[in-house]
Amino acid sequence: MKRLLPFLITLFGLLAPAVPPAVGVTPSWLADADDLELRGFVDARAGARTGSDPYEKDVSLAETRLQLDLNWFKERAVFKFKGDLVGDAVTDKAEAAAREINLLFSPLDFVDVKLGRQILTWGTGDLLFVNDLFPKDWESFFVGRDSEYLKAPADVLKTSLFFEAVNIDLVYAPVFNGSIFIDGSRLSYWNPNLERLAGRDFILADRERNRFLKDSEFALRLYRNIGSVETAIYGYSGFWKTPEGMDPATADLTYPRLNVWGASARGPFLAGIANIETGYYDSREDRDGGDPLVRNNEIRLLAGFEKELAVNLTGSVQYYLEWMQKYDRYRRTAGLSARDEYRHVVTLRLTRLLLNQNLTLSFFAYYSPTDEDGYLRPSIRYKITDQWAVEGGGNIFFGNADHTFFGQFENNSNLYAGVRRNF
Amino acid sequence: MKNLLWRLILLLAAGTAAPAAGLGTEIPEVAEIIERANLAAYYAGDDYRAEVTMTISDAQGRKRERELVMLRRDLTDGGEQKFYLYFNKPGDVRGMVFMVHKRPGGEDDRWLYLPALDLVRRIAASDKRTSFVGSHFVYEDVSGRGIEEDTHELVETTDSHFLLKSTPRNPAAVEFSSYTLWIDRVTFLPVKAEYYDRQDRLYRRIEAEAVETIQDRPTIVRSRAQDLAGGGETVTEFTGIRYDLGIDDTIFTERYLRRPPAEVRR
Numbered sequence: 001m002k003r004l005l006p007f008l009i010t011l012f013g014l015l016a017p018a019v020p021p022a023v024g025v026t027p028s029w030l031a032d033a034d035d036l037e038l039r040g041f042v043d044a045r046a047g048a049r050t051g052s053d054p055y056e057k058d059v060s061l062a063e064t065r066l067q068l069d070l071n072w073f074k075e076r077a078v079f080k081f082k083g084d085l086v087g088d089a090v091t092d093k094a095e096a097a098a099r100e101i102n103l104l105f106s107p108l109d110f111v112d113v114k115l116g117r118q119i120l121t122w123g124t125g126d127l128l129f130v131n132d133l134f135p136k137d138w139e140s141f142f143v144g145r146d147s148e149y150l151k152a153p154a155d156v157l158k159t160s161l162f163f164e165a166v167n168i169d170l171v172y173a174p175v176f177n178g179s180i181f182i183d184g185s186r187l188s189y190w191n192p193n194l195e196r197l198a199g200r201d202f203i204l205a206d207r208e209r210n211r212f213l214k215d216s217e218f219a220l221r222l223y224r225n226i227g228s229v230e231t232a233i234y235g236y237s238g239f240w241k242t243p244e245g246m247d248p249a250t251a252d253l254t255y256p257r258l259n260v261w262g263a264s265a266r267g268p269f270l271a272g273i274a275n276i277e278t279g280y281y282d283s284r285e286d287r288d289g290g291d292p293l294v295r296n297n298e299i300r301l302l303a304g305f306e307k308e309l310a311v312n313l314t315g316s317v318q319y320y321l322e323w324m325q326k327y328d329r330y331r332r333t334a335g336l337s338a339r340d341e342y343r344h345v346v347t348l349r350l351t352r353l354l355l356n357q358n359l360t361l362s363f364f365a366y367y368s369p370t371d372e373d374g375y376l377r378p379s380i381r382y383k384i385t386d387q388w389a390v391e392g393g394g395n396i397f398f399g400n401a402d403h404t405f406f407g408q409f410e411n412n413s414n415l416y417a418g419v420r421r422n423f
Numbered sequence: 424m425k426n427l428l429w430r431l432i433l434l435l436a437a438g439t440a441a442p443a444a445g446l447g448t449e450i451p452e453v454a455e456i457i458e459r460a461n462l463a464a465y466y467a468g469d470d471y472r473a474e475v476t477m478t479i480s481d482a483q484g485r486k487r488e489r490e491l492v493m494l495r496r497d498l499t500d501g502g503e504q505k506f507y508l509y510f511n512k513p514g515d516v517r518g519m520v521f522m523v524h525k526r527p528g529g530e531d532d533r534w535l536y537l538p539a540l541d542l543v544r545r546i547a548a549s550d551k552r553t554s555f556v557g558s559h560f561v562y563e564d565v566s567g568r569g570i571e572e573d574t575h576e577l578v579e580t581t582d583s584h585f586l587l588k589s590t591p592r593n594p595a596a597v598e599f600s601s602y603t604l605w606i607d608r609v610t611f612l613p614v615k616a617e618y619y620d621r622q623d624r625l626y627r628r629i630e631a632e633a634v635e636t637i638q639d640r641p642t643i644v645r646s647r648a649q650d651l652a653g654g655g656e657t658v659t660e661f662t663g664i665r666y667d668l669g670i671d672d673t674i675f676t677e678r679y680l681r682r683p684p685a686e687v688r689r
Contacts, residue, residue: 035688039514039517040514041514041515069517073688075685078682104682112678112682114682118541119539119540119541120541121540121541121542121543122543147540148539148540150540151539151540151541160678162673162678167677167678223677225676228524228530228532230545230677266545267545268530268532268548271530271547271548272547272548273545273546273547275545306545306547307547308547308548308549308550310550311550311552311553312553312554314547356479356481356554356557356558356655357554357556357557358487358557383487383515385485385487386487386488386512386513386514387513387514389515420515422513422514422515423514
């Protein structure tokens, strides 16, 4: 099967774009079936580092991807399958990955259940997350894959209950769904043990949380609208989503236990939309902050404002804070590359639509005045037709120090371009 | 008080319900004409469902298509409304939902749901003269322009139409200096609008090209918006129209952004 995959992707990559738009690739027996829907795209993109990185290849991205999205609508249920076939020239691998395989149904009028692999998002941040503890794929985000891939799938049971007074989402994952973190295989990073940047010479190993029912996660959201304001409170019981701990015996990275409690509000404000969100990160394996190998408790805060500045031009700003608790105890054991007690981050987003909204110019910037580092995401996207789109952009990291959050990725700064055909 | 009087007249007019009421010898006051036109065009039925196909042609004749299902529910006639727009085409926006809680005289609440990210975004109140999904229609053409935002003047009454000239109360907020509106004397549907720019040149035309009676309600089933200055046009066709389905108010909530209701399927 593995041998067949590159062949299949190439075949689809070549054939799908050749089919006339009117026909698409939906077989006629599918198109005729009212309750069955098949869509997808072929996407080819490539990217390269703007400078050289002693620990990584110059090419940061080179892949062809076929996505199939199948929806089967029944009276009280929807079955969904969304999967990708990827031929990746950077890793020299062909892969098949299911992004969504789930069944959505309503056992009672006021209950929705979504069971299976799915993408989950909640919270009010724009590319910043406080109470959204669902898995992310930071590698995809940093190398210029479509923004859809920032969200990694999770295998969960999601139950939603809808009442007059409040709506409730309960998400149960029998096995931990971790984020895809920067492990050195494609992007270089700061290694605190080596006290230098590292990459393919030192690919981080993590100890997976994979015990069924024991390494389980539980996430909760209660929400309701008060007038035009959306309010929510959140709870999470599980683990740090990226490996924020280390086993001193083996040097393996670990996923320490974590609880999070938080709240958010979002609504109209000064002819724009304002949001505020906060969360308390209870790092259960290092509550007193004395363990230098496990991340401390944190208070996180986010506030944002978005407004239309002119016709087809939208701007938004956010302020984000990570406030480490028990900082004194951390400081005593941390080395030279110790973090600050407060990590402040501000973001700016500008989106401009031109040419009948077929051309999108987008700019997103993170800047941390305390870490003195940042990350710029300019992009340009043009829809040539309803089927064809081209896109280009950059992921530019900068910083004064090698060990800060964005600064460590400076050598990974890259430019990318891609073409996509929807069907 | 004046407002109340008009409502009374309206009620009486609705009570007599003869569609030919407008054809009588009496010419209604301009305020009544515009109010009835607003109700006929944007508030017919208590709720409404349609499949909408937009064919957008640019000045070079290149075509793009948008296909969506539109659900609408009125809270009060002439007042608050809720809209739910589910996109089927093009492929890159399939499953996207745009939802509006419209409050005439106040700020609308707007949401966008992006299915690939399971993301519910709140959208800042926008200039309602912005193009709707890249077409030659603007948001106000889709959900209605507040009748109090312009002063209206009856300039002519023909055998079949009332001709109104409407001038914005706040000219700085819009791109036109005035528009002329043709309102059908029988159905009170606005069937043509021509927009003039600040130099008083005609630059934009919207026309209802086909009207059908659906569940006793005269309904626009095809309309065309033309950019007379820059070229290009959009033809919108409405099919599968149904009124008074009993669309539940809960459809217009976050629940159904994340899980489209049966009403968007056939």
